Amino acid sequence: MSLRESIFSIGSRMIHRSDDDINFDVMTLDELQEMQNDLLQKIWMLTLENDVYERYLTRQDPQGLKTIKNILERAKITRRVTQHMIPRTSRISFRESILSFHDFGKHSIASSPSVVSMRTISRFGTPSLMTVGTTSDTAKITIAHRMVMARKEVEEMKKKLQQFRIFARKKKTIMRADIEEIEIRISEVHESRETFESEVVTEGVDPITGKIVAERVMRFIEEWLRSANTILQRLRLKSATTKMHIRKARQQLAQRKELGELLHAVDFEKLNIENQDYAKLLEEKNLYVIDMKRIAGYYHLKLTQHKQKLEDLLRKLNEAKKEIISKQNQIEELKVEHRTIEVKVKRLNSQLNDLLTFMETHTAPDILEFVATQEEYAALDRTYRLLQRRRNIQRTIYKEHKEQTQVKKKSRINDEV
Numbered sequence: 001m002s003l004r005e006s007i008f009s010i011g012s013r014m015i016h017r018s019d020d021d022i023n024f025d026v027m028t029l030d031e032l033q034e035m036q037n038d039l040l041q042k043i044w045m046l047t048l049e050n051d052v053y054e055r056y057l058t059r060q061d062p063q064g065l066k067t068i069k070n071i072l073e074r075a076k077i078t079r080r081v082t083q084h085m086i087p088r089t090s091r092i093s094f095r096e097s098i099l100s101f102h103d104f105g106k107h108s109i110a111s112s113p114s115v116v117s118m119r120t121i122s123r124f125g126t127p128s129l130m131t132v133g134t135t136s137d138t139a140k141i142t143i144a145h146r147m148v149m150a151r152k153e154v155e156e157m158k159k160k161l162q163q164f165r166i167f168a169r170k171k172k173t174i175m176r177a178d179i180e181e182i183e184i185r186i187s188e189v190h191e192s193r194e195t196f197e198s199e200v201v202t203e204g205v206d207p208i209t210g211k212i213v214a215e216r217v218m219r220f221i222e223e224w225l226r227s228a229n230t231i232l233q234r235l236r237l238k239s240a241t242t243k244m245h246i247r248k249a250r251q252q253l254a255q256r257k258e259l260g261e262l263l264h265a266v267d268f269e270k271l272n273i274e275n276q277d278y279a280k281l282l283e284e285k286n287l288y289v290i291d292m293k294r295i296a297g298y299y300h301l302k303l304t305q306h307k308q309k310l311e312d313l314l315r316k317l318n319e320a321k322k323e324i325i326s327k328q329n330q331i332e333e334l335k336v337e338h339r340t341i342e343v344k345v346k347r348l349n350s351q352l353n354d355l356l357t358f359m360e361t362h363t364a365p366d367i368l369e370f371v372a373t374q375e376e377y378a379a380l381d382r383t384y385r386l387l388q389r390r391r392n393i394q395r396t397i398y399k400e401h402k403e404q405t406q407v408k409k410k411s412r413i414n415d416e417v
Helices: 003-016 029-060 062-085 094-104 143-202 214-259 265-361 367-416
Strands: none
């Protein structure tokens, strides 16, 4: 059962129940406990109603709320004075006490100028029922008016809750960005420390002196500052582009507001449907791109393999061309050699023919003739050598005579001079 149904059921039960039907003397403890729970539930309901009414009056009519507070304070003072003035009896039955408490909570907020009543304890500590004037002229707030007031307050609380959610979301985003920035800074500091220890502290120690070289430290700091400047420039460019996009979006929103093209719920639903369609299309395109990448990778692998084969074939072709050129050179050399061999063969053939003809036509001499020919050949050889020796002697004598004549001519020329 909802809160509104429970409130209406309790209210109807408390309204339809009359004082004459209740007999407290014959009620059991369970019935009294149930009645106490009902009264506590009614007190809680009236407290909630008073809280809603006070919020409504604080927002709609704060001056009227101050007036009601002043009237209630005056009624409290009047009640205290009358309680001291009216004599109190010492014998009050249990039935009268319960009836007085039950009558004490039956009245609601009065709308007439002579009656101001509050059902229960308010946020400002006022009593649950304060009546100024006669109780016969009291007027109750209708259920419809109560529902309107409660609906307005619920809408106002929803607006405040939505504003608080927006504020909390912004604050959460800012804090998340700050946390990410701090984590990035911590990671960069750790990386810088590790690189400094590895490049400067470990590798930058001079093996002779055992100390870190100052030039190594300065070079590391300069490189680190240079990389930091590049990162800063990149971040500045990114922030500038982001600001430009934000400025363009604000200008577009301002133009839409000027033209009266305000967004409605239908537009958001349309955009949601379009986003879903685009998301499906994007998934399909991503799958298509993945397939194309797979196909491109396969053909790229095949292309690499064919390129390797082509390179092998080109290398073999170049080797074959070189071998053909060398073979052609060898063929030319063999052709030249063949020509020379042919010439030799012709000459040898001619010699062979001459020898064959000589052998056919030659008649072998006698042995005595051969011996005589040999002796003649030896005598001729000795005379040839003797003549050759004489020729050599005469040549040397001629050379010496020629030199002497030249010396004499030079001496004569010198004498004449």
